[in-house]
Amino acid sequence: MLKRVGHPVDEKGAAVVIKDATFPVPFAQGLEFNSPVHGNWNIVHTGMLMPEARQIYVCADNCMRGVVLTAAEMNAADRFSFVIVKEENLLNGNLEDITIEGVTDVLNKLEEKPKAVLLFTVCLHHFLGCDLERVYQELEERFPKITFIRCYMDPIMQKHGPTPDQKLRKAIYEPLPKRKADEKAVSFLGSDFALEKNADLKRIVRAHQGIFRELPGCKSWEDYLALSEGKLFVSSYPPSKYGAEVISERLKRPYLYLPGSFDYKEITAQLENFCQAMGYGKLEKMISVEEEIAACEKALEKVHEVIGDTAVAIDYLYHPRPLGLAKLLLTHGFRVIRIYLDSISPEEKAEFEWLKEHAPDLQLIATIQVKMRVLPRTSDEKILAIGQKAAWFTGSPYFVNMVQGGGLYGFDGIRRTAELMAEAFIEEKDTEDLVVRKGWGCESCI
Template sequence: MLKRVGESIDTEGAVTTVRDAAFPAPFASELEFNSPVHGNWNIVHTGMQLPESRQIYVCADNCMRGVVLTAAEMNAADRFSFVIVEEENLLNGNLEDVTIEGVTDVIKKLPEYPKAVLLFTVCLHHFLGCDLDRVYRELEERFPEIVFIRCYMDPIMQKTGLTPDQKLRKAMYDPLSERTPETKSVSLLGSDFALDETADIPRFLKEHGYAVRELPACKTWEEYLELSASELFVSFYPPGRYGAEVQAERLGRQHLYLPACFGYDEITQHMNGLADALHLPSIDAKDEIAACERALEQAHREIGDTPIAIDYLFHPRPLGLARLLISHGFVVETVYLDSISPEEKEDFEWLREHAPGLKLAATIQVKMRVLPRGGEREVLAIGQKAAWFTKSRHFVNMVQGGGLYGFDGIRKLAQLMTEAFREEKDTESLVIQKGWGCDCCL
């Protein structure tokens, strides 16, 4: 409901407490607000990970603006093309021909053909019942040397079934072909970020002589194709799980889903599951946990009772992070999220019992546009949205978990929190930059 400027806005529907929150949807799905925080990756950023490829979008010009700007902002315009669909194309019922001929024209004008084309069709193709099988069949016949990857920019599907992000993370591995599995090698699939070399999974694997393959680390098409040669596929970023499972089944590989988390027992379980799958010795987590305790204690000594806010864009497990910090004496006041992952059910229940007053605040609920941001005390924010909503100049600048994982990730987070507490950042300038971690020219 619209209110006059100057009238106070209550927080009902936009802010609640863990005690009163409904699981898994604490906030109703209604009119949405988009904050000027753009560090999370979109489909353009993700698709650019595929080496020696080109993205081609077939869309109306009003929707094209965002993806064109994304490609330009990440200095990748030389790997991006588009085909504009106009009104007459819809009225004449020739969307298939427009798509085929437009893409053909783009490719023929290139100085060199790419190894793969990520062809993004859009909502219009769904609305008009476009024969996409014909589109891809004809393009593959015209350009047999190019791999065409079926991608979608269809936000109408954002909240029903698989999201465009999930479908893209699956499609990007479709060109992988069957190979004889190589022993002593593991492929990590579905994430935008390669894990830190010291993160638990790569460190454990390399200690036992295993090669670790990840798409974000691939520089050539041949390196990318070698992802299918590993004997085991592992995914750890939730939106990438579906694609990794599909590819493992298609290529006859075992798949493990080992999501990044903050619980000592869960991390130990994941790492021992990896060890069991490879017939390796189980890990001894005592020293790892002790090192985490020291790191958290040291961070708490410095940060003290400073209020902390966390957001879901920083990590897929914001409630698990809140639980870890609260159980170690940190004062977590607010978690910014719009829904709660089923993976966080146990953490939600723990917080309901041990921190019932913890605030949950929406990020897209329309009231968040006008509710006051910030407060009397400076907040230590973990994540860009938490920083923007709290007007904090002390925040951990990272999205989607970055390369953090496991016990090592907890220790590095404690260090990042301490650094953020000590140093001020220009929040307003940083959070508007699209695609944290990309080569961005903003």
């Protein structure tokens, strides 16, 4: 007779009420679970933003599998190549030659050469002390008309120093040349998504007949190079800050980090700083802050009439400021019951303390803790999920399908979030089908 081994799994270690949570890491680190939610962009998706460029990966075939499938799923395999490293290459100590000759072979077989190559080296190159300076020097001599960009796929460095994502967001701007600044131009760096057309920054720039450039909007290599002409460099996505600071220093441009926020005062201060840096004068000449806030309040009131007392769950993948969003919703009468995250950004320290005091029973739930693999993903009540992971872990078909803040920013971002919540509450989605698709917003062949 068969007998069940083991016992029911409880939430201990995978969930905590915020009053008992520690900042900035509420959960102990250990073995991790990887959910099938894949809407977040990875290095392949981000690299494909670069126009007239080709990605080449040099690694073993088991590591290659994921990036190959990403390129194929987004119908971009025609801009993707790879060089397989075998065990004998490691034993013979000729990884430099394999890399050089493999990349050379790929490029020689192309009828039309790319303007740039994003060359991804991997953990093996670190382990074996590969002479990357020699690799790039030789390739640049062989192909002087191609710009080689130093990229890394090294998850062993994920928690030590800049992550592969941060390093890529730095690398893709390294080819930008030194050019004269255009007094009317702003360059928005490091985001995977173009800001929505009514985002606060774009509206202000349009009011001055200015130029707003961003990598997702670049269609050609020259469009890309023109990013260096911005009078001011701006970034809002947290992983982009590192690279944006480096490129701003190299090109001697003023730089502003204006992270997406759900706080009226913070948004106002950011827009004032932006107007000052661009020489636009006072913010009130551009937009009425009182009217912007009133419009946000109206949008939140309208969506609350639709949603009522329905439970709301938020995840960190929807926006880098999940605690800020929770605070905004709670102060407007919404019933936020949980937030899915694994750590808390230093940028949200104040929101964390506010929630501990004003919403002490709010649940923080991990997404990578191993118990999340087997804990129930159902609910007895309707839940409006804001984000793909919140949708998957709650089993809710009513969710806002967006990642990494999308193209939202500022007062307009708050209003759009409210609109998306109302739409999600009414329109049922196929959660299991949507969240497994890699790279939200990209083409998907599945």
